[in-house]
Amino acid sequence: MIILNKDRKFPDNMVNAHTLLLKAKRGEKGNSKSTRYAVPAFNVTTFQGINAVIKACELLGSSGLLAFSNSALKHIGDGDQTFALELLSGYIEKKAHRTSVKIATHLDHGDYITEPGRKVLQSSIRYLTSVMADNSTDHINKRAMPLKDNIDLTREVVNMAHPLGLSVEGELGVLAGEEDEDTKSEFSTYTNADELEQFLNETGVLMLAPTIGTMHGPNKGKPGQKVKLNIALAHELLGLANKINDELVFVAHGASTLYPNIVEYAVDKLKMLKNTNGVITKWQEFVGTDWDQIESLIEAGFCKINTDTENRQTFLSALLGAITGNGAKIDIRYYDNISTDALTQSYIQKLIMSGNYGVWHEPKINVEKFKFNLNQGVGEVIHAAS
Numbered sequence: 001m002i003i004l005n006k007d008r009k010f011p012d013n014m015v016n017a018h019t020l021l022l023k024a025k026r027g028e029k030g031n032s033k034s035t036r037y038a039v040p041a042f043n044v045t046t047f048q049g050i051n052a053v054i055k056a057c058e059l060l061g062s063s064g065l066l067a068f069s070n071s072a073l074k075h076i077g078d079g080d081q082t083f084a085l086e087l088l089s090g091y092i093e094k095k096a097h098r099t100s101v102k103i104a105t106h107l108d109h110g111d112y113i114t115e116p117g118r119k120v121l122q123s124s125i126r127y128l129t130s131v132m133a134d135n136s137t138d139h140i141n142k143r144a145m146p147l148k149d150n151i152d153l154t155r156e157v158v159n160m161a162h163p164l165g166l167s168v169e170g171e172l173g174v175l176a177g178e179e180d181e182d183t184k185s186e187f188s189t190y191t192n193a194d195e196l197e198q199f200l201n202e203t204g205v206l207m208l209a210p211t212i213g214t215m216h217g218p219n220k221g222k223p224g225q226k227v228k229l230n231i232a233l234a235h236e237l238l239g240l241a242n243k244i245n246d247e248l249v250f251v252a253h254g255a256s257t258l259y260p261n262i263v264e265y266a267v268d269k270l271k272m273l274k275n276t277n278g279v280i281t282k283w284q285e286f287v288g289t290d291w292d293q294i295e296s297l298i299e300a301g302f303c304k305i306n307t308d309t310e311n312r313q314t315f316l317s318a319l320l321g322a323i324t325g326n327g328a329k330i331d332i333r334y335y336d337n338i339s340t341d342a343l344t345q346s347y348i349q350k351l352i353m354s355g356n357y358g359v360w361h362e363p364k365i366n367v368e369k370f371k372f373n374l375n376q377g378v379g380e381v382i383h384a385a386s
């Protein structure tokens, strides 16, 4: 098994994701020990998103984990993912040099199955600090990948990444839902506990995404019904994994919750526009994973919670507010500032909820007093919590 090279030095303040997650699993903050917390992996698709994540982490002294999907890379690189990675790594390294926290960059749902997938993974190993090798689904034949193939493909990635100090996340089981055009599945399977030991021992991954009932996207269940995760399975899998290696960390995909105040805000703004009944219904039918379920996972020992959809919803709500508030403002910065402020608030909120603050320095605000409010800019909200 190829051991993770812990001596690799990344540029200033950059680390691999596993370093941040192990700290969270052990409840390490500064020089002291607290209760276990989680590091949200925020999916970002723009430089605006990167700025907002770093700002939120700096304010709270949090560990920062920036995740990029294949389609985010296509978007940033105008179709060329390798070019996107080159641009992003340069930008993030320069920002990280000036921060007071530690930051990891992670490829989300990379696959080593297809030729294009392999190319993106290889480039990511060159430019990022952590990668996901998601070989759990055979997207061509729409079925779960046979265990042996998932193991063989994931081990190949570990063999390339670990010697260079990059952590690798594997996936066992199939997660349903649509993260974006490149990551979707109409079916799901729970992780099979009997396969876990073999997968972990034979791949050597230190980060694992098991499937215990979470889903990608904005429709994680039926409106009015609570999303129920298989928490008992989560405990069983973690118990088994900890016996193999207590440095193993678990990852919850599809961890977005839904903020009722964001839905209310968007619906309110949409009502000011014509012919939006259908869109309003869609907003009202969004279902996130209930936070108490994610909290149970964190208590069980999951320490990376993948969070995308709720931030997209916040972004869109803020934009609707900007357009209905002053849609004749001919200034890109106006819309950019409003939506970046909203994203920053969304990230601050989730970092506080997951206990990821005060890790690298004391928070610069009173976390108890922080109130997420789209009617105010981030400056005002921060001032009110000072």
Ligand code: 13P
Binding pocket: 043, 108, 109, 179, 215, 216, 217, 218, 252, 253, 254, 255, 256, 257, 306, 307, 308, 309, 310
């Ligand atoms: P959400 O769709 O719940 O935000 O999950 C994102 C995710 O799991 C990315 O890998």
